[in-house]
Amino acid sequence: MKQNIYDNPVFFKEYISLRESGVTYNDFVEQPAIKSAISSLKDKSILDLGCGTGHFAQYCIVNGASRVMGVDISRNMIDQAKKKNGHEKIEYICTPIEDLDLHNQKFDLIISSLAVHYIEDYSQLIVKVKSLLNKNGEFIFSTEHPIVTARNDMKNWVKDSKGNKLHWALDNYQEEGTREQHWYIDGVIKYHRTISTLLNTLIDNGLILEKIIEPQAIPSGLVQMPKLVNEERRPSFIVIKSRSLS
Numbered sequence: 284m285k286q287n288i289y290d291n292p293v294f295f296k297e298y299i300s301l302r303e304s305g306v307t308y309n310d311f312v313e314q315p316a317i318k319s320a321i322s323s324l325k326d327k328s329i330l331d332l333g334c335g336t337g338h339f340a341q342y343c344i345v346n347g348a349s350r351v352m353g354v355d356i357s358r359n360m361i362d363q364a365k366k367k368n369g370h371e372k373i374e375y376i377c378t379p380i381e382d383l384d385l386h387n388q389k390f391d392l393i394i395s396s397l398a399v400h401y402i403e404d405y406s407q408l409i410v411k412v413k414s415l416l417n418k419n420g421e422f423i424f425s426t427e428h429p430i431v432t433a434r435n436d437m438k439n440w441v442k443d444s445k446g447n448k449l450h451w452a453l454d455n456y457q458e459e460g461t462r463e464q465h466w467y468i469d470g471v472i473k474y475h476r477t478i479s480t481l482l483n484t485l486i487d488n489g490l491i492l493e494k495i496i497e498p499q500a501i502p503s504g505l506v507q508m509p510k511l512v513n514e515e516r517r518p519s520f521i522v523i524k525s526r527s528l529s
């Protein structure tokens with residue numbers, strides 16, 4: 284099932300206002316980690332799967348990329364991307380990743396920031412990614428950590444009567460598949476996969492694993508968002524970097 288929550292007006296308004304605050308898990312945990320995994324952007328052709336409002340596409344161009352293609356299912360996100368992060372070297376396409384058909388095109392870097400947990404068929408995604416990578420091309424993606432998506436209700440902190448976080452509950456780990464969450468709106472669907480599925484599907488498709496990051500908050504993030512200290516108790520995200528040798 285392809286879900287397009289970012290075109291839900293309530294969700295979109297809340298999400299954009301959160302991201303525009305600049306005080307988010309993205310700013311202080313996930314983005315620094317995924318950027319740290321990139322070897323180089325200079326003269327690279329880049330495909331951004333689930334590009335959102337295009338800030339990463341713009342970052343690539345500023346850092347010397349030769350061209351970027353940004354793909355997103357959400358018309359709202361693509362419209363914002365064109366408006367706020369448009370550039371002659373960036374092409375934005377509004378389509379589900381699952382339907383993306385780019386036959387003859389190849390890229391030096393395929394990146395996907397926090398979109399893979401919305402994709403039902405991970406195996407098909409990796410086959411597609413592999414077919415779109417140049418020789419030596421990198422595939423770097425971040426996703427919600429399996430210890431976050433595992434528990435069926437995704438309510439993981441066990442708290443005492445005063446609301447103090449006692450520990451993180453992990454359950455249902457081997458039950459891969461749909462999880463439903465309230466995130467601004469009811470019925471947000473994500474897909475849980477185990478670490479072994481995330482990694483072995485890459486390996487089975489001929490990709491070489493190069494780096495795994497379970498990121499912690501950067502120091503300025505801890506100052507602006509003290510609750511990020513909890514990333515030391517359990518990681519919210521995982522960043523996986525792989526490479527195609529053929």
Ligand SMILES: C[S@@+](CC[C@H](N)C(=O)[O-])C[C@H]1O[C@@H](n2cnc3c(N)ncnc32)[C@H](O)[C@@H]1O
Pocket residue numbers: 285286289309332333334335336339354355356357360378379380381395396397398401402
């Ligand atoms: C958490 S946002 C991240 C956006 C961007 N990568 C960033 O880091 O700011 C996830 C994005 O994935 C997009 N998305 C979700 N499912 C998708 C799908 N099946 N095909 C394409 N884009 C999808 C959403 O519309 C949204 O823009």
